[in-house]
Amino acid sequence: MKEIPAKYEARDIEKKWYQYWVDNNYFHSEPDDREPYVNVIPPPNVTGVLHMGHMLNNTIQDVLVRRARMLGKNAVWVPGTDHASIATEAKVVAKLKSEGIDKNTLSREEFLEHAWDWTEKHGGIILEQLKKLGASCDWDRTCFTMDETRSKSVLRVFVDLYEKGLIYRGVRMVNWDTQAQTAVSDEEVIYTEENSKLYYVKYKIQDEDNYLVIATTRPETILGDTAVCVNPDDPRFKHLKDKKVIVPILDRVVPVIFDSYVDMEFGTGCLKITPAHDINDYEIGIRHNLESIDIFNDDGTLNKSAQVFVGEDRFKARKLAVEKLEELGLIEKIEDYTNKVGRSERTNSVIEPKLSMQWFLKMEDLVKPAIKAVEDGEINIIPGKFKNVYRHWMDNVRDWCISRQLWWGHRIPAYYLPNSNEFVVAETEEQALQKAVEITKNTNLKISDLRQDNDVLDTWFSSWLWPISVFDGILKPENPDFKYYYPTNDLVTAPEILFFWVARMIIAGYEYPKQKPFTNVYLHGIVRDKLRRKMSKSLGNSPDPLDLIDKYGADGVRVGMLLCSPAGGDLLYDDSLPEQGRNFANKIWNAFRLIKNWEIDKNIQQPEHSKIAVEWLDAKINETIEVINKQFDDFRLSEALMTVYKLFWDDFSAWYLEIIKPEYQKPIDSKTYAQSIEYFKKLALLLSPFMPFIAEELWQFMKNDNDTESIVLAKWPISEKGNSKLIDEFNTCADVVANIRAIRQDKNIPQKEKLNLQIIRHDNYSDKFDLVIKKLTNLETISFVNEKPEMAVSFLVKNHEYFILLENLIDKDAEIKKIEEELKYAEGFLNSVNKKLSNEKFVANAPEKVIEIERKKLADAEAKISILKEQIQALKK
């Protein structure tokens, strides 16, 4: 066999095995008799490149899927991307602009051609990157929210909801993104505190020499004012009934109205009303029948209705308005002020409340079964604290604005009749025509006479169908794939899209297949840097995931991501995490090298210490498998990983291998060797969901004719009955070994120098591991005595007294001091136990079992104290 390198080099190995898995189609699934295990990927943006959040998200999914596959389930993980209307359109517009092309000069069709080109060029990148991470997706099933099946599904659902009366069109105040020039939903607006100014502006009262002062943060909207409002209970303004005021700059005469919406405490108690540009003003405007003057163009510049500053941007207009007001002497004062400003999630531009015609989905009834499903536990949200958040949003849900004024996306299938605002809704143009003919009774009507709505649908209006549509469950609810794979199992995503996506998928699940879309929602944390800042391109605090994989290996990065990612908690990323993962891979690699390089001698007997170690490790592995299974069931993935990590590093490498390791350049017996390989294979299996690449590499070295050709196809190990007594005895042994090692270190005795150990046994001494102790600490002899030897260092394990005989190295005073410290601790402990037991109420009320434990503690402590006292006495002699 060729030399195995001392350092594990992940790069070539990972490339080799991923190719092998894909070539053999191991990740592909077809329906069969087995129980399915199904996850759908949260589709990343087609515009995106892999970032740290994806790494975490997909690592978790891959761990779950790989383990499910090993548990014998028919596992499928469906990959795909979404079309990300706003983000993609923005990128394409920007690209065109860099080529000197203005979007507005293109027809819709021409623009879409560019967008598709762009998508074909960039759309696959992120999925290719996921392969580097080891993602075991069924690539044959890759979907895109705008491919044929998914698009048709979206249109069918739109038509169906429209026909059910759940979709309506209407003028509403929406959140307008002036940069993307589209409406966005409430969920897409992020409010943050920003420093701004509060302007106090004087409005002249008509036919009086008096002024009324209003406070505003947006003086440019004065141009759209149609009233000034005060609270009807405010004594300061009672005299203003039926009065009018003059809007500055324009000298427009508007009424003073009275509405209890106005907070008397705030500002001046007078509120200017601009119904076209503020949601509250809009509602007040409706109540008081006010005129609504829209002063903005779609791009945020002022239009003709503003009369002045026409064509200027809204922020420039603000400056100009203030200057003008100052010129007119109408600014009373300007204060610094902090308020919440809403910005578009996609473009970060300040959201402009705008009245416009949009399409909405009525949510009130749709959410009901979705609320119940989570309430009843039919769907679990992990961690559970998000159940509240979900509930709260659902209870207060508002109608969903589903139209976007963009071209890239699913065009709304509403067709207007010629010269009319009347429309028909249909899945295809042909069907639309048919409906139009029915309505108009005009049989000469042609498709070209109809005008399709210009808007597209919100991207989430397609991704909310994802778990259904990836199996074609909207168009063909009876197809075998859908019947077999739906509902899916675990949805893994970040809490930030709980409403955007998760809640809406649940709604769609109960509206269409009338079944939950998934059973568990596992919400993982957000990847942040060490300073708890979210990773972002603009901050430049995010490492490039592919660089990390290159540097630490995909296995290393996966371990790094998982190690500190408890459910729902933030993950504070640091390079030390994948480094720890890489070091672990190296540890595994070297353990393997050690075993692989041993020479096997069939003629030698298995040494007794090896026989015992083999027995113990078997018990330990069995016990640990149960722990890991439980942790998986509870979605405690980072803990499951840590359990495997310690099993491998501490139990297998640090203890087991050290025990069975033959002397330098001596061969190992064939029995221990074979058993060790079997254990190593089990460990590789336990590791493989987390570190699939190194696990496969080792599997290929170790597999025999009875094993599967790839670890991907192998079965998750089954835990046989553990032997807790043996494990307990081993722990005692480990304690003794550690004590002896500490003595060597303390007294500067090299490992090579043999020592003699004497033991005074008390009750329940087991000699099972004595040979292990002897080997690990290089003892000449172990002997049992009744008298404390002189000139020895002592320690206590489980009330057995251990003495290492040392002729010249004993510092009696130091020994006494050490034992006195131990005595002090024991006495303190005894004291606390005594306090409990002497408490009558405790003895009377506590369960017998608890009292029993306390009595045992007492007895143990007393025994220990008397031993320690004797030892001090002996030393003082």
Added chain:
RNA sequence: GAGCCAUUAGCUCAGUUGGUUUAGAGCACUAGCUUGACAGGCUAGGGGUCAUAGGUUCAAAUCCUAUAUGGCUCACCA
């Protein structure tokens, strides 16, 4: 402003219906190791009055009430 969640070692977190020795892990830290698998390592070790103040209980990190601090969600006052 309303609601929810958290606060345990330097850092990140466990601690499962209150009782397994006066609290555990990983990383970091300290000391000692040219030990033939591994310095990406080995061995040993230090480190916490469980945010604060009360309360319930025989018994509290764990239950209750306040307070403080941090976070999340929703709403929003110009």
